[in-house]
Amino acid sequence: MNDQCRVALEIAPGSPHRLGAHFDGDGTNFAVFSENATRVKLCIFSADGLHELQRIDLPERTGSVWHGYLQGLKPGTLYGYRVEGPYTPENGHRFNPNKLLLDPYTREFHGLFSEHPSTFGYQVGSPQVDLSFDDRDSAPHVPKSVVSDPLSFLTDAKTLGRGWDDAFCYEAHVKGTTKLHPAVAETLRGTYDGLSSPAFLEHLTRLGVTAVELLPVQALKSEGALQARSLVNYWGYNTIGFFAPEPRYFGPSGVLGFRAMVDRFHEAGIEVILDVVYNHSGEGDHLGPTLSFRGLDNASYYRLLDGQRRYYVNDTGCGNTLNVSHPFVLRMVMDSLRFWVQTMGVDGFRFDLAVSLCRERHGFDMHGGFLDSLRQDPVLAGVKLIAEPWDVGPGGYQLGKFPPPFAEWNDRYRDTVRRFWRGDGHSAQDLGSALLGSADLFDTGGRRSWSSVNFAAAHDGFTLADTTRYVKRHNEANGENNRDGHQSNYSDNFGVEGMSDDTVIVEARRQRVRNILATVLLSQGTPMILAGDEGGNSQDGNNNAYCQDNETSWIDWQSLDDGLIEFTSALSGFRRRHAAVRQNSFLHGMSRTTDGRPDVEWRDFDGSALNWRDPGLSSLCLLLRGCAECSAGLQSEDEVLLAFNREPRDLELVLPDSGTGQWIWEINSSSDIQVAEPVTGASVLVAPQSVAAFTLRRHEGA
Structure with a gap:
């Protein structure tokens, strides 16, 4: 026209x-x-x-x-x-x-x-x-x-339809993931086209990733306060267009590049999950600009304070809260979700500050309009749904309270794993729950163990490497006098804040990273890692890099540690091969195996029962049993022994009776290289500050 x-x-x-x-x-x-x-x-x-x-x-x-x-x-x-x-x-x-x-x-x-x-x-x-x-x-x-x-924008897209059983999520930013990738064509770096380039898909395949969870890609507006400081909203949690792909990630294919990206991910067997921000809009508080919703119908689109309707309910901490209790606002959200599935082929969604979407006038309601609409929708019934189960409003922390079929980001898992490997007291007891999918939180209403999305680092907070390099946040570049970002990072710098050229410190930090990666990949639940953590990527101690669209947040691929990448790949392969570490059901020591033995047993290193009441408990083992489907579709027993040694010395591990089989040592976090080795004796020495995983190989006919 x-x-x-x-x-x-x-x-x-x-x-x-x-x-x-x-x-x-x-x-x-x-x-x-x-x-x-x-x-x-x-x-x-x-x-x-x-x-x-x-x-x-x-x-x-x-x-x-x-x-x-x-x-x-x-x-x-x-x-x-x-x-x-x-x-x-x-x-x-x-x-x-x-x-x-x-x-x-x-x-x-x-x-x-x-x-x-x-x-x-x-x-x-x-x-x-x-x-x-x-x-x-x-x-x-x-x-x-x-x-x-x-x-x-044809509505002919197909989702990949992978189940949760073998899910391994990789949280990534469209631009920052490939902006410095040397194997991605320069014209494609930082774009939808670049993210689905053969070089990056090859990397994800090497890692065994099954789903990429993208930080927000719906069209956004940077806050005026950031622009005044010559910064931008890099993460993208400030949406203004819920149906439009963010233009700053366009490559040569323009808007068509998004659908093409999803199609290429699907061809590689990898799902695409979007981090979506329906809890607020980019128009800000009462002093923000009038760009869309505010001018169309402010009183309908937003939740306003009772008796002070000039001001907005700010349960999101972002200036306003969308009023999804209004049928037309809820309709917009549902239409948007269906658009990304039917037109773009997206396989699932992670709902930012999901509690804000589920809060009715009387508070959080798991049977409120948003959750009811979402759960009954035939288009959305088959996609993955993940909640960030908190916001800053009243009663805003609702971890474990979302109904099936939701999974949830488990920040308690993150803190527990960091505290355990840092050596905090009483953390071993908490780790026991975390390793089994946090059943105390999620084993209700028929939920599955994959409901707990287990992560030790995400976009919000220190990278995994920085949890071993910094005790304090270093967010000065954000222009907020280092007041922003988490204060409770449960991190450790091994005596030196920041980078070190001391080989002892460097190796101790690498060991800690391997231990945490091993813990995440060997826990029941759904593992998720932050892009770059597989290779030790750093943000120089910035734990709130939401406004850093520069080398601070872009992954420096040429500086990544290939040994750590290889170790992560080995862990993923182990998880894929052994269903015992990724079981659908929560494990409570019940007899569910064909020989009548319990599905999980806690052990001390000497083979005795673990004493959970020991205040000094710092190392533990668990024996997992489960049924794994073989290639012929038959059922076979899968038995895995995991050992977590937090002591600064070797610990002798007495192995369970192998019967007519043999224990194979497959994972040893004291080394980058993983080589499966048969164990010939009744015990082995597990290295200090390390994780070990053994599998039972049954002899033919046993």
Whole structure:
């Protein structure tokens, strides 16, 4: 649509049923929700987005949906909305028709955001603050929505459909993962195209990764406060377009590169999980800009404070909270999720600050509207659902409280593993629960052991290597006087803060990293590692690198430790081969094996029963039994012995009776290289500060 808009267009009533702008081959139907508006105008722009060519009233309102149909209006047309209604912030209404608004359902943006004063609904600097009214046109300073070509967004995508049983997740940032990758073409680095390049897929295959969990890729806006410090929102937790792939990761394929990326991951047998941020929007608090939801219907899209509707409920800590209790806001979230599955082929979602989505007026509700809608949806029934089970609102920590089929990020697991290997008192008892999938938290309502997503490091916090190099956070570059980020990191620097050239310290740190990787990959539940942790990537002690779009956060591939990568690959291979360490059911010492023996036994190194009441307990062993499917589809017993030696000396490990079989030592975290070695005696020496894993090989016919 270009010059055709320079003449008046006749608009027909159109349909309210499908929200957004949709071309049907002859023209485009527009439909947008606003419950409290008095008038909605569709604005058509020139192809460069610089000139508003026409304003057209949407002629029909059906319930809370305003709609109209323009014959002949083609894909590629740039548009936005201006919405009239009361401007009474004290009552929760912030309509201002001088502000051009993005369509919440747009799949593409044209142009960039700015911090121009005209993008705010009020007069910046006014003594009345946000109670004032700004009448400047914001259109020159905001992106435009795009009428998409339906052929670019076909609903024919297929998910990979892998189960949870062998899941191994890899949390990655689209840009930072490949920006410095020497084997990725320079023109593709930091893009969707680059992330699915053969070099990176080969690396993931080497690691045995089954799912990549991507930090937010829905279109976002960096906060003005960050831009004032010449920084950006690097992580992406500030969404403004829930249907649009973030343009800053576009490569040569443009918006089509996202679907192509997912397809290439699927060809490699790897699922794609998106970290999604439906708990708040990028419009910020009451002093933020008016870009979309605020101007369309502030009182419907956001949760406002009772009795003080000028202000937002801030359960997210990000300035506002989306009101998913409203049916049309909930509909937007559900439509968005289905879009990413049906059109983009996404295999699952990790819900940021998921408690905010599940909080009704009376508090967190596992049977609230969001969870009920999500769990009954036939399109979403087969995808992976992961909750970040906390926010900063009242009663905001709900670890273990989400219903099936959710898995949950288990931060208690993270802290337990770090504390154990640091040598904290009483941490061995906590580790016992963590190794068995934190059944005390998750074994309710028929949930499976994979419900616990086990990680020792993620995007938020120290990298795994930095937990062995820094005691204090070093976030000075964030411009917040080092006040931001976690204070409780349960980290250790081995006597030197930061990098060291002392070979003893360097090797001790590598040993700690191997121990933690081994613990994560050998625990019941779903293991997840942060991209780069497999090779010792560092962020120089920054534990809140959300605004560092630079070498601080980009993975330095040429500095990664190939020995650690090989060790991680060996651990993943062991987990894949041995179902005993990744069982579906929680283990409680019950007799579920064919020979009547219990599924798990806790042992001391000398073969005696473990004394959980020992306040000095620092080392432990567990014997796991389970059924593994062989290639012929038959059932066979899988028996694994895990030993965790936290002592600074060798410990003699008395092996269980092997019967007619033989114990094979397969994992030894005191070395990078893993070689399976048969054990000939009744005991072995396990190295100081290390993890060992043994499997029982039964003789033919036994």
